[in-house]
Amino acid sequence: GQNIDQPTEMTATEGAIVQINCTYQTSGFNGLFWYQQHAGEAPTFLSYNVLDGLEEKGRFSSFLSRSKGYSYLLLKELQMKDSASYLCAVRTGGYQKVTFGTGTKLQVIP
Amino acid sequence: SQTIHQWPATLVQPVGSPLSLECTVEGTSNPNLYWYRQAAGRGLQLLFYSVGIGQISSEVPQNLSASRPQDRQFILSSKKLLLSDSGFYLCAWIWGRGETQYFGPGTRLLVL
Numbered sequence: 001g002q003n004i005d006q007p008t009e010m011t012a013t014e015g016a017i018v019q020i021n022c023t024y025q026t027s028g029f030n031g032l033f034w035y036q037q038h039a040g041e042a043p044t045f046l047s048y049n050v051l052d053g054l055e056e057k058g059r060f061s062s063f064l065s066r067s068k069g070y071s072y073l074l075l076k077e078l079q080m081k082d083s084a085s086y087l088c089a090v091r092t093g094g095y096q097k098v099t100f101g102t103g104t105k106l107q108v109i110p
Numbered sequence: 111s112q113t114i115h116q117w118p119a120t121l122v123q124p125v126g127s128p129l130s131l132e133c134t135v136e137g138t139s140n141p142n143l144y145w146y147r148q149a150a151g152r153g154l155q156l157l158f159y160s161v162g163i164g165q166i167s168s169e170v171p172q173n174l175s176a177s178r179p180q181d182r183q184f185i186l187s188s189k190k191l192l193l194s195d196s197g198f199y200l201c202a203w204i205w206g207r208g209e210t211q212y213f214g215p216g217t218r219l220l221v222l
Contacts, residue, residue, distance in 0.1 A: 031209070033210075033211060041216075042200055042213040042214065042215055042216045043154070043200070043213050044213070045210050045211065045212070048209040048210065050209075087153065087154065089154075089211070096142055096159060096161055096167070097156070097159060097167070097169075098144060098156070098159075098202075098204070098211055099156050100146070100153050100154040100155075100156070101153060102152065102153035103152075103153045103154075
């Protein structure tokens, strides 16, 4: 089976940088997704990594190390609207199965 | 462009009643389809996924079932709801080896 771990909660200050980690133990790894989910809403896609390294998209970057079973989401220049849950998900088994971690609730404070 | 629909948006059902939630996708063909459930304050639990018509993989043995009668239609059902079935049900799709999984707006189910 899959085991995907994230910190439960984090707090960071507006304008700062925060790194949210995700570790996983899976077989048949075929990519890792990051999503943002505001309370009461569906998740929205942030990034996808399938090869090792850093992918940058504006204020958001995502890193993957397949050998270590490790990824992180980096949020720069934090804004109050970034307060949300951030979900890590791993795709396995021939590009079919996508399993989520428990999510990290981020609170941005002034 | 692709669109994913779910209905109803909100549902209140008594314990022991049946359930049918529908998800349809527009603007793509032969997508991989997924049903997730999210309990209050929790992560997303994968319930079922499908790679084609009539092909269903079940992740969690429970009183729920899924069907895919058409390429872009995915249905979640139950014959008798339990209190523990309450939650936020999300349908999602990916096209093949696509790099983005798109979510529908979700159905909020409360079982009383």
